[in-house]
Amino acid sequence: MSKELTIADVAAMLKVDEAVVTRMFDKGKLSGFRWGDSWRTTEEILNRDINILTDEARIESMGTERHRTRWDLTADEQKSISR
Structure with a gap:
């Protein structure tokens, strides 16, 4: 079973103020x-x-960059995906 964490525990782990953690829970x-x-x-x-938050931040940071499709990949890159 996973250890139960308080707001103080989470704040210490994330290195942020307890008020920030409370707002994150509330939101x-x-x-x-x-x-x-x-x-x-x-x-x-x-x-x-x-x-989840890390993935969301990564997606947001992509902004308007054009996403690579399979057709943008080199032949070697396509082969590595197919495996």
Whole structure:
């Protein structure tokens, strides 16, 4: 079972202020559950959320760059995908 984390734990792991973590929970950017008037999560859920946020940031950073399609790849690159 994954360890339960408090807002203070998450803030320390992410190296941000506890208020930032609370806002992330309130806005749904981090998943968790209410424990009294505070939020809790688990290591497993936090890691999943971090991966999702990282993927979203990566997609946003692509902006208007043209995405490469299979037809933009070299023959060697196409072969490596086909395997």
